[in-house]
Amino acid sequence: MRGKRQPIPKVPTKIAGLDEILEGGLPRGRTTVVSGGPGSGKTVLGLEFLCRGATAGEPGVFVTFEERAPAIRLNALAMGWDLAALEKAGKIAIIEARLPGEEIVSGDFDIQGLLAIVDGHIKRIGARQIVMDALDVLLRIYDDVKNERNELSRLHDWLTDQGLTSVLSVKTHHDDNQGSQYEFLDFMADCVIRLDHRVLGQVATRRLRVIKYRGSGFGTNEYPYVFGERGIVLFPLTMAELTHQPLGTKVSTGLKGLDLMLEGGFRRASCVLISGNSGTGKTTLASTFARAACHRDERVLYLNFEESKEAMISGMLSPGIDLRPSIGDKTLLVQTAMPESTGSDNHLNRVMETIVAFKPDHLILDAVSACVRMGSKQAAFDFMMRLVSVVKERGITSILTNQISSGIANDDEELSGIGFSSVVDAVVQLRFVETDEEMIRQMLVVKSRGSAHSNRRQRYVITDRGIEFPDTPRSPPGRARKVRRKDGGK
C-alpha cells in the first residue's frame, strides 16, 4: 500500500532560483517566515514575491511596520517594479502600519485594529497573498512573551482562516540569542527561510537557507543570492548540474596546428583550460580562438579579470590579432572587471545577465587565477563551478585561462586552477623550456575528453602573425600506435 506522496499546493514566487529550492514555491494558503539581519533583503524578497504575483494577475497586500510607503515604492522602483501603477490597477495595496511610538499602555489589547484594516484592503482588491514586513517592530509593543505568542497565534490563525498565502518577515540580529526570540514564530510557520548576510574575506556575501517546509521537500543547502537588476537571483548549483548538455561537435581553435593536435579542435559546450606561466601566450591563444569564432559569425563573450579592454586590444595587436572589427560587428563582447570590486556572487550575476542578453556561443574567462581575488579560494571555486555549470547547461563552450605560479605545472590542483578538474574537459598546457641558447615555448594537450589528441609537446613561437608552429604538428596517433607506444614506452 504505497500511496504516492500528495504534494501540497504551492504558489510559485517567480524569484529566480527560489522555486527550484522550494520545489515549486511557497505553501499555498499557509504562513512562511523569512528572517534575517539588517540588509539581508527580507523586504526585497517579500516585495518581489508580491510584485511578480500581482503582475501575473494575483493581487497582494503589503503591510509595512517599519518603512514608510513612499520609501517602499522607491525601493521597488529601483528593481524595476512600479508599485504605484500596480496600486492604481488594484493589484497591490500597501498598508503603512507604523506605531506612533508614544502610546501609553493600560491593560490588555490585541491586533484587531490591524486585522480589520488588513481585512478591508484584502476585500477591496481581492488579495490572496500578503506580506507583513518587519513584524518584529509590531511585536515590540508586547512586553511579555505570553502576550506576544498569543498575538502571533491570533495573527497566524486569522491568516490561515482567510486562506492567505503569507510571508512574515522578522529582523534577527547577529548574536544567536535573538534567534530564540522568534522560535515560536518558526515553530508556528509552515515554511521558514533564513537569509544571512556575512562578510567573507572582506567581501559581502549573502546566503539563503530553507530551515523547514512542512509537507514538502526542499533544497537543504545554503544558496548564495544577489540583488540583480531585476530582483533577487539565487544559484541553486546542485540542481543545475544534472542538466549538462553532452559535448558537441568540434570547433576550430583558430590554429591549424592545434586543431591537428586535437583532431579537429575543441568540442562545443566543453570546458577548456589553457594553463601556463606568465608570458606563455594564454591570452593570445584565447584571442586567436575568439577571432576565429567571430569570423565564423559566432558570438564570443570575453571576460577579462586581468586587464582593461583597451589594454587587451592593444596587447593583442602585437601578435597581429585585431579584435576591433569583431567588437565592432558585435560578435565579440569584452567584459572586464576587477575581481576584488565585488563578491563572487555579484560577479556571477553580472556575467549571467550578460549571457542571457548576449547569448554567446563561446565564453572566455581570463583568468581563473585572478578569481581568487574575489575574496577567497572558496569564493573563486563557487564562481567557477557555477559559471561553468551554467554555460554547459546552455551548450556554450568555455575557455578558461589559468596562470600557474612557477616551475613545472605537474601538480593537478594547480594545473586545473582551483581544484575543479572534474568539470574541465580539455587542458592545453603552455610552458617555457630553457635550452642552452634560448627559451622556447611548448604546447601540450594534457587531456581532451571524448576525443583523441596528440601526446607530443609541440614547439611554438609568437610572431607578429600570431602563434605559429615551426614544425608541423602531428595529428593524434591512431589507437594502435598509442597502445604500442604505451607498451614500448617505459
Added chain:
Amino acid sequence: MSKPPPAKPRPRKAQCGHYVLRLFMAGKGSNSQKALANLRSLCQEHLEGRCTIETVDVVQDFEAAVRDNILVTPALILVAPLPRVVVLGNLSDAPTVLAALRLSNGDA
C-alpha cells in the same frame, strides 16, 4: 471616502474643559467591552457632564482605523483638549489612564 462611518458621533465641543474621547473597539471583543465600561465609569467619576465619548468599531469601519493609524484595539484617543494622547489597552489601570488624560491632579 465612499461610505460614511456609521453612528457618526456628535460634533466635538470646542469649549474649554470639554473632553472628546474616541474609543476604537473591535466588535464585541471582551477587551473592547471592558475598555468601554472602564471609560464610562472613569468619565462619570472625573468628567461628569463635560465629556463626549465617540466609539468606533474597526470591524465595521476600517477606514477610521486607517485615518487614526490604530493597529491595536482597544485604543483610546484623547481628541480634545490638545495635545492628543493615545492609550492602548482595556483601560483597567485607572491611575495610568487618568495621568495620560492629564486628569490626575496630584491625587493619583
